[in-house]
Amino acid sequence: MVVTLIGYRGCGKSSVGPLLARQLGCDCVDSDDQIEARAGKSIREIFATDGVDEFRRLETEVLTDLIAQDNIVIAAGGGAILAEVNRQRIQAAGPVVWLRATVETLAARICGDGTTADRRPSLTGKSVEVEVAEVLKARLPLYESTSSIIVDSDMATPQELADEIFSRLPSDAAEGKR
Numbered sequence: 001m002v003v004t005l006i007g008y009r010g011c012g013k014s015s016v017g018p019l020l021a022r023q024l025g026c027d028c029v030d031s032d033d034q035i036e037a038r039a040g041k042s043i044r045e046i047f048a049t050d051g052v053d054e055f056r057r058l059e060t061e062v063l064t065d066l067i068a069q070d071n072i073v074i075a076a077g078g079g080a081i082l083a084e085v086n087r088q089r090i091q092a093a094g095p096v097v098w099l100r101a102t103v104e105t106l107a108a109r110i111c112g113d114g115t116t117a118d119r120r121p122s123l124t125g126k127s128v129e130v131e132v133a134e135v136l137k138a139r140l141p142l143y144e145s146t147s148s149i150i151v152d153s154d155m156a157t158p159q160e161l162a163d164e165i166f167s168r169l170p171s172d173a174a175e176g177k178r
């Protein structure tokens with residue numbers, strides 16, 4: 001059973017993932033942690049030194065390895081759905097959960113998150129509000145079409161979201177089978 005959490009930066013994938021994994025009795029792995037560990041540098045440094053294409057290559061490599069593990073919740077990065085190969089692999093592996101949120105919520109959470117600096121280099125060079133609005137608009141069809149479960153993250157706590165996702169997973173996923 002592989003459950004993958006997708007959604008825009010700040011929607012709460014990294015916060016909800018460990019809570020959901022606890023309920024499922026499995027581990028949660030954050031793909032950004034794995035990418036940084038493999039590269040030996042922060043995501044900001046990867047973007048600056050190696051470029052965004054190298055970051056996306058590492059992201060595909062990490063996701064592929066994580067999916068090969070059984071019994072795992074994957075907190076994906078917000079751009080994981082950009083590559084078709086990633087979309088196909090996470091869909092084939094099990095339930096894909098989109099944590100949907102408004103531009104206002106996402107911008108507020110990104111700006112209020114102390115880890116943003118190293119983990120979330122600018123994607124466009126524009127202000128956070130403008131970037132979220134533009135990039136989210138472009139990605140919305142991919143989040144929607146890739147997900148099998150959608151939860152609204154604006155008004156709920158991470159624990160409430162984990163509870164909702166757990167209750168909506170196919171029963172075989174909750175039993176540790178795919």
Ligand SMILES: Nc1ncnc2c1ncn2[C@@H]1O[C@H](COP(=O)(O)OP(=O)(O)O)[C@@H](O)[C@H]1O
Pocket residue numbers: 007008009010011012013014015016075109110112113114153156157158161
């Ligand atoms: N449901 C929520 N309600 C309020 N704040 C949240 C919620 N989920 C996440 N946050 C906060 O938003 C910021 C980004 O969360 P994070 O889990 O890192 O998102 P993602 O991994 O999707 O980018 C963090 O500061 C986190 O504490």
Ligand SMILES: O=C(O)C1=C[C@@H](OP(=O)(O)O)[C@@H](O)[C@H](O)C1
Pocket residue numbers: 007008009010013014032043076077078079080119120121123
């Ligand atoms: O949306 C994106 O393109 C990205 C999202 C980030 O992860 P979070 O969604 O966990 O912030 C991280 O993978 C990187 O900065 C790229």
Ligand SMILES: [Mg+2]
Pocket residue numbers: 013014030032075076077
């Ligand atoms: Mg994250």
